[in-house]
Structure formats: C-alpha cells, structure tokens
Amino acid sequence: MFAFGVYACLSIRLHQRLQTTAYDLGIFEQAVRSYAHLRLPVSELKGPGFQLLGDHFSPVLATLAPLYRLWPSPITLLIAQAALFAIAVVPLARWAECSLGRAGAVAVTAVYGASWGIAQAVGFDFHEVCFAVPLLAFSLAALGRGRLGAAVAWALPLLLVKEDLGLTVAVIGGLVAWKGARRLGLVTAVAGLLGTALEVLVIIPAFSPAGSYTYWDKLPGTNSGYGPAHLLYQATIGMLTPDVKVMTLLALLAPTAFLALRSPLVLVALPTLAWRFFSDNPQYWGTGFQYSAVLMPVVVAALIDALTRWPVTHVRYALTVSVAATVLMFLQAPLYQLVQPATWHTDPRVATTHSILDKIPSGATVAATNHLAPQLTARATVTVFGFPGSRPNPKYIVADVSTWDWPFATSTAVVQQLNDTLGHGYRAIAHQDGIVLLHRT
Known part of the structure; x- marks a missing residue:
C-alpha cells in the first residue's frame, strides 16, 4: 500500500502541475476512452482516426475501460499504473520471506519499490508496460520456486501487453524447459516467438496506415543505406557502444550488488536489452522514460534466486549493499521529488x-x-x-x-x-x- 501511495502521489502531482504530456498520457487516455465506448482504440494525437493497434499491439488496455467509464479522467490511468507497479512487489517479497527471512523480504521490497526503473516510469506519464511488470514478477517468482505451470500461466498474458514481450515469454519458456518441464517450456517458447511474429508481421500491419510495422525504421541502417557489415557491427560491438549503454547495464545491476548475474533468471532481461541496444534510437539506450520498468522485477527476482544459494551471513552483506545502491540511485530518480518542497508548491x-x-x-x-x-x-x-x-x-x-x-x-x-x-x-x-x-x- 505504501508503494502504491507513493507512485500515485507522484503521478497525480505531476499531472496537477501540468507536467504530463500528450505523448504519452494523452495517447493512452484516448485509447482507453475508445475502449470504454466499445470502439477499437483510436488516437487523434497520432493522426486523424489513427488506429493504435497499428502502432503497438496492446489490447490489455481494454481492461481499464470499465474503470474509465466510471471515472473518465487521465488520473484513472495514473492510479491504475501505480497499483500495477505496486502489486509486483507482493510475489517478490513473499518469495524473499520464504527463502531469506523477514529482513530479506523488507530489503527486497525496498530494492524493488525504490528502483530507478519503476521511478522513471512513474515520473513519465502512463504506459502499457505497467501491465507487464506484475506479470513478470508473479511469473519469475513462481519460476524461482519451482511452480513451472504457474510461471507459464503468468507469462503468456504478456503477449497482450506489447508485441516485443513475446520474446520475453520465449526466454521464460526456455527456462521452464531447462528446469525440467521440457514439453511445457518448449510450447511456451514457441508460443512467445509465434505471438511476436504474428503481431509484428500480420496484426499491426493490418491496422497500420502504412501497411507495415511502424518501428522497422528504428533498426540501424534502415534509413542510412548501410549494409550487412554495419548491422554486424551493431549486433556485436555496437551493443555496448556508445558508453551510455554500459552505464545503463551498470545502473541495472548495481542495486543487486551484481549478484543478479549469478542467476539464470537474469536471461529474461536479454530480449528487452537486445532490441533497445540494437536500435539506432538514442532514447532507448539510457535510463530515462519507461523503457527499464520491465527489467526491474527481472533483476530483483534474479537477486533473490542468487541469494537462496548463499550462506546467511553473505546474504546480509549482499542485501545491505543492494539497499545502499538503491538509496543512492533513488536520490537521482523522480520519486525523490516527493520530498522536495517545490513539488508541493502550485504555481x-x-x-x-x-x-x-x-x-x-x-x-x-x-x-x-x-x-x-x-x-x-x-x-x-x-x-x-x-x-x-x-x-x-x-x-x-x-x-x-x-x-x-x-x-x-x-x-x-x-x-x-x-x-x-x-x-x-x-x-x-x-x-x-x-x-x-x-x-x-
């Protein structure tokens, strides 16, 4: 409840101070407003009669339609996002309490709740990825505790959140197969890959005015005329250059004291990092906006999984380092605005x-x-x-x-x-x- 209150408070306060934007809160409100009136999602902010299913495949937004019909306001979306981000701490904290004790659960709650990726998303409007965060948290907590069927059940709805998340589902399927449920894992992996392919190659182009997937032009060389050599460079050395990409990786792993690297669960972050770092859009490379929100439950789950195999004394030191790193990064993240007097002054x-x-x-x-x-x-x-x-x-x-x-x-x-x-x-x-x-x- 505390995390929900903090997230909602910041989001609403930013909106009250006229610091939210058409791109993206306005766009998503127009989508939800369409669903609330039993229409396909349209956003005039993107263009006359623009079908949003031709931009990103996010039918999960329709679940907000009943709430929006009762309270037609952008604040409805901001509160829903705060609740979804906050709910994600529940499976992670429960897993940590069972494996690491009460103190471990408190530390994990702090590391996730004050994580910079969630804070950046809360501080920048509303985005559909808020649905992915709790789904990933529940799925990875189940996976870490050996409940493989539940892990798959929580992962599959990611296909309805955004088209790239099918690749994340595929990695979860691979981990399920590696843990012993081979058939279930392989079916899940295939479903994830086919889901992304279907959404990118068929569904989105069918709704798109251009008749194709809009974001192909974010791939390197699409508009520059570079050939295969440039693509090979971008897929290798280019994945870690320029330096902002390395800084993002360090920021991602530092709150886990780099112990997330000791868990196979960290592999679930690879699809998101891969498409971001492979793209030639600099906005995807850094720690701003909402792009890292889906990575926060992944690295925290990987931290818990790694610590379950450590001696108790080592666990205490590791969690102390994790909390300290989280606090230092919190001071640079949007949530820190809540303790600044200017946030509560209305011009x-x-x-x-x-x-x-x-x-x-x-x-x-x-x-x-x-x-x-x-x-x-x-x-x-x-x-x-x-x-x-x-x-x-x-x-x-x-x-x-x-x-x-x-x-x-x-x-x-x-x-x-x-x-x-x-x-x-x-x-x-x-x-x-x-x-x-x-x-x-």
Missing part, C-alpha cells in the same frame, strides 16, 4: 491555465500544445498543435507560448505559428500568463 499559473481551458466546451475539437493536451483528452477531441498530419481546422487552438514544447524547436516558433493561424479564420479569445486560446470563427 498560480496553473489556475490561470485551467480557467482558460474551461472556456473550451466539452466535445469540441482542439489543437493543444504537448503539455496542455492531457488536460483536455477526457472531454474533447484533441490533436497536437504544430504536429504534421493533425486534423485540420480544429474549433479551438490552445498553446503555451512561454516555453519550448514539442514538436516546436523554440517558443518563438510556437508564437510564429499562432500568428500565422490568426490570419486564417481564428481570433484570440484569451491570452494570459503565456497561455493563448484561439477560436475559429
């Missing part, structure tokens, strides 16, 4: 912004800048102002001209586009504290 500009947004009627079409969009997605049809390919001529345009916001390069560019828009059928009906609201006449 008067926030109230001004909401008073301007209240002038937009429910059901209207709106183009909003990135940080204003999720304040409107629950009650309006919202696109990103300045994003190429957005639906033209929305009834309202609202923009924050006081600061830079994606997709603009500078705040001056925002002002320039607003000025251009004023000459094409729009007039300003509000302008205060850098928030400008235009209405199409």
